[in-house]
Amino acid sequence: xxxxxxVVVFPGSNCDHDAYYSLKxxxxxxxxxxxxxxxxxxxxxxxxxxxxxSYGDYLRTGSIARxxxxxxxxxxxxxxxxxxxxxxNGFQILLEAGLLPGVMLKNKSLQFVCKDVYLSTENYNTxxxxxxxxxxxxxxxVAHGEGNYFADEDTLKDLVKxxxxxxxxxxxxxxxxxxxxxxxxxxxxxxxxxxxGNVLGMMPHPERSCNSVLGKTDGALIFKSLANSIxx
Amino acid sequence: xxKAKVLIRRRASILDPQGKAVEKGALLLGLNxxxxxxxxxxxxxxxxxxxxxxxxxxxxxxxxxxxxxxxMEDFEFNLEKI
Numbered sequence: 001x002x003x004x005x006x007v008v009v010f011p012g013s014n015c016d017h018d019a020y021y022s023l024k025x026x027x028x029x030x031x032x033x034x035x036x037x038x039x040x041x042x043x044x045x046x047x048x049x050x051x052x053x054s055y056g057d058y059l060r061t062g063s064i065a066r067x068x069x070x071x072x073x074x075x076x077x078x079x080x081x082x083x084x085x086x087x088x089n090g091f092q093i094l095l096e097a098g099l100l101p102g103v104m105l106k107n108k109s110l111q112f113v114c115k116d117v118y119l120s121t122e123n124y125n126t127x128x129x130x131x132x133x134x135x136x137x138x139x140x141x142v143a144h145g146e147g148n149y150f151a152d153e154d155t156l157k158d159l160v161k162x163x164x165x166x167x168x169x170x171x172x173x174x175x176x177x178x179x180x181x182x183x184x185x186x187x188x189x190x191x192x193x194x195x196x197g198n199v200l201g202m203m204p205h206p207e208r209s210c211n212s213v214l215g216k217t218d219g220a221l222i223f224k225s226l227a228n229s230i231x232x
Numbered sequence: 233x234x235k236a237k238v239l240i241r242r243r244a245s246i247l248d249p250q251g252k253a254v255e256k257g258a259l260l261l262g263l264n265x266x267x268x269x270x271x272x273x274x275x276x277x278x279x280x281x282x283x284x285x286x287x288x289x290x291x292x293x294x295x296x297x298x299x300x301x302x303x304m305e306d307f308e309f310n311l312e313k314i
Contacts, residue, residue, distance in 0.1 A: 060301055067298070103303045106249040150304070
């Protein structure tokens with residue numbers, strides 16, 4: 001039996017097909033689209049909340065998608081240990097749904113940022129990062145206007161203490177500093193996991209970094225780590 | 233029936249880039265005494281009940297769960313009988 005991924009489609013999702021294509025055509029996994037008005041997760045092993053501008057980003061990013069009918073099933077799935085990845089707008093939805101702590105503010109630069117960034121892996125001992133080679137920075141693109149991660153001090157302490165910061169923005173040589181922070185995120189945070197370790201939220205787009213034709217494949221390491229961990 | 237008027241403000245410690253950007257416009261306009269511009273949200277809607285307590289409860293839930301994010305925003309509202 002192979003791994004089955006489910007990509008949720010909200011009104012305004014626009015990276016759903018990128019995720020579908022990379023997972024199915026490039027990496028060879030079984031993938032289904034899951035329409036946000038349905039409640040069935042179709043026996044998927046992993047659920048992806050993709051990037052985009054769900055519900056037009058009205059009110060706050062992710063705030064309305066969080067109440068789509070499928071989200072009740074997704075929250076239940078995650079709470080019972082199911083694997084869930086929120087990418088970009090998907091990460092914003094996870095924050096609004098309370099599956100991960102914190103909020104996203106507008107980028108400090110006031111600009112929409114669309115470029116390749118480098119990520120350091122801060123915790124190799126997660127189901128999402130096991131196969132990432134030690135000390136290697138990942139090249140993955142970002143594309144967002146509101147990716148400035150913010151959380152109160154207690155939350156940040158908890159994230160640090162429990163190794164829940166998974167990815168940080170860095171330079172190509174792995175230097176974590178303000179210069180290499182594309183959006184002003186506190187502590188250069190690019191991705192975090194929940195306490196149980198089964199829910200990952202990240203602003204960069206690993207699904208756009210899977211195909212060598214696009215000049216980068218580091219994102220595939222995340223999906224492969226997860227799939228191989230589940231299979232083994 | 234009530235008309236609800238909700239004001240949602242980002243906490244002072246939270247960056248307001250929109251306010252900052254607009255303030256740059258004020259300077260370009262030649263207004264040199266403007267500072268601390270904050271752009272927040274004003275939302276109004278009707279609540280279809282004649283019970284004030286029920287209306288308050290519903291508006292509070294709406295604010296807490298959807299209109300405002302308690303991590304970074306505070307809200308206040310008033311109800312006007314119509």
